[in-house]
Amino acid sequence: MEVNHMSPPPAPPLPTTDGDDPCRVDVTDMAIDGVTLLICLCGLVGNGAVLWLLGFHIRRNPITVYILNLAVADFTFLLFMVTSSLLYMMENVFCSTVVSLTYLRSLFLLSLFSYNMGLYLLTAISIERCVSVLCCSTRRPQHLSAVVCALLWALSVAVIAAVTSLCLLHEHEHCQIALISMYVLNFLIFAPPMVISSTILFIKVQCGSQQRQPRRLYIVIFLTVLFFLLFALPLSIWNFLQQFSFTLVPSQVVFLLACINSSANPFIYFLVGSCRRHCASVSLQIAFRRVFEEPEDNTACSNDTTMDTLAPAC
Numbered sequence: 001m002e003v004n005h006m007s008p009p010p011a012p013p014l015p016t017t018d019g020d021d022p023c024r025v026d027v028t029d030m031a032i033d034g035v036t037l038l039i040c041l042c043g044l045v046g047n048g049a050v051l052w053l054l055g056f057h058i059r060r061n062p063i064t065v066y067i068l069n070l071a072v073a074d075f076t077f078l079l080f081m082v083t084s085s086l087l088y089m090m091e092n093v094f095c096s097t098v099v100s101l102t103y104l105r106s107l108f109l110l111s112l113f114s115y116n117m118g119l120y121l122l123t124a125i126s127i128e129r130c131v132s133v134l135c136c137s138t139r140r141p142q143h144l145s146a147v148v149c150a151l152l153w154a155l156s157v158a159v160i161a162a163v164t165s166l167c168l169l170h171e172h173e174h175c176q177i178a179l180i181s182m183y184v185l186n187f188l189i190f191a192p193p194m195v196i197s198s199t200i201l202f203i204k205v206q207c208g209s210q211q212r213q214p215r216r217l218y219i220v221i222f223l224t225v226l227f228f229l230l231f232a233l234p235l236s237i238w239n240f241l242q243q244f245s246f247t248l249v250p251s252q253v254v255f256l257l258a259c260i261n262s263s264a265n266p267f268i269y270f271l272v273g274s275c276r277r278h279c280a281s282v283s284l285q286i287a288f289r290r291v292f293e294e295p296e297d298n299t300a301c302s303n304d305t306t307m308d309t310l311a312p313a314c
Contacts, residue, residue, distance in 0.1 A: 029092060029252060030089060030092055030093075032250075032252040032253070032256060033085045033088055033089045033092070033252065034089070035256065036081065036085050036252065036255060036256045036259050037085040037086065037089070039259050039260055039263050040078045040081045040082045040085065040259050040263065042263055043074065043075075043078045043259065043262050043263025044075060044082070046263060046265070046266030047071045047078065047262070047263075047265070049266060049284060050067065050068075050269065051068065051071050053284065053288050054067060054071070054288065054292065055068060057285055058288055058289055058292060059293055061292070062144065062145040063125070063129075063145075064292050065145035065146055066121055066125045066145055066148075067125075067292065069121055069149045069153075070118060070121045070122070070125075070265065071265070071266075073114045073117040073118040073121060074262035074265060076114040077114035077118065077258070077259075077262050078259060078262050078263065080107055080114065081111060081255065081258075081259050083107060084104070084107050084108075084111070084255075087099055102168065105167065106164075106168070109160055109163060109164050109167065109168075110160075112160060112182075112239075113156055113157070113159075113160040115235065116156050116160065116182070117152065117156040118228070118232070118262070119190050119194070119228070120152040120190055121152060122194055122224060122228055123190045123191075123197075124148050124149075124152060125221055125224075126193070126194045126197040126198040126221060126225060127193055127194075128140075128144075128145075129217070129221055130200050130201045133201055133205070134200070134204070159182055163175075163178045163182055167179070176243050179239065179243055180240070180243055183239065183240040186236055187236070187240075194228075195225070195229070198221060198226075202218065202222045205218045205219075216273060217291055217292065219272050223272070224268060227260075227261050228261055230257075230261075231258065231260045231261035231264070232257070232258050234249075234254045234257055234258075235254045235255065235257065235258040238254040269287065269288055269292075270284060270288070272291055273286070273287030273288055274286075274287040274290075
């Protein structure tokens with residue numbers, strides 16, 4: 001199996017001989033890996049705060065179920081990226097192989113598992129909230145969010161298990177087909193509905209036809225999807241092009257962008273939740289409540305206007 005058919009996580013090139021120096025450290029690679037590591041650590045803290053607050057301190061509702069699962073996916077992805085970045089920095093510094101290529105490829109596949117799950121969850125969130133705006137009278141099943149999340153985790157496990165079995169146990173032709181199939185699933189099945197539904201949601205809210213919507217929540221959804229398209233989607237495009245030995249940018253760059261996406265979500269929640277007139281500063285818990293605590297069902301048609309009164313004015 002050739003490396004270019006299943007590239008591991010952000011890898012600096014192997015040290016090369018330069019004059020009398022048999023092992024020259026690439027400063028650019030080290031800098032990018034260092035920035036990636038720092039962003040991942042910040043993202044782990046942020047997503048950990050999301051898990052703590054939404055799991056124990058904020059009333060559970062359908063949207064928080066999705067956000068909790070998204071935080072788990074982002075946290076897991078960042079954890080794999082921290083491990084990968086540390087390993088490659090050690091290899092660059094010590095000019096020797098720290099772990100086997102098979103182990104690095106396993107990390108890459110596990111990171112793809114978390115990455116795919118994030119895409120699936122964002123698609124589910126966008127579609128559900130779009131339906132809630134367009135179909136006001138439709139009553140959602142009570143445990144729909146939990147069931148959808150369970151099915152998406154099962155799908156993600158099945159996809160990555162198939163890719164892993166073909167990429168680690170068979171020739172690279174089988175691995176290439178498996179990876180291309182996975183990217184086609186992501187691009188054609190999940191990405192278009194996510195983009196279309198989030199765009200419809202944004203337009204409907206901005207047009208003012210749903211003045212009593214929890215606008216903060218929809219702004220969060222739109223920004224989260226936008227950040228995914230700008231920072232996470234390049235990883236899928238890069239990996240897809242890698243199957244045809246076509247590379248536009250170094251692997252470190254696309255993985256850095258993906259880490260920015262997974263780390264940014266908690267800060268999006270806080271910034272959107274903390275924006276309010278005459279309010280200098282709010283706690284993290286209050287900001288999250290403003291975004292995520294909403295009426296359980298039929299939010300699109302509710303006359304409830306408590307989204308801006310969940311926390312006392314500053």
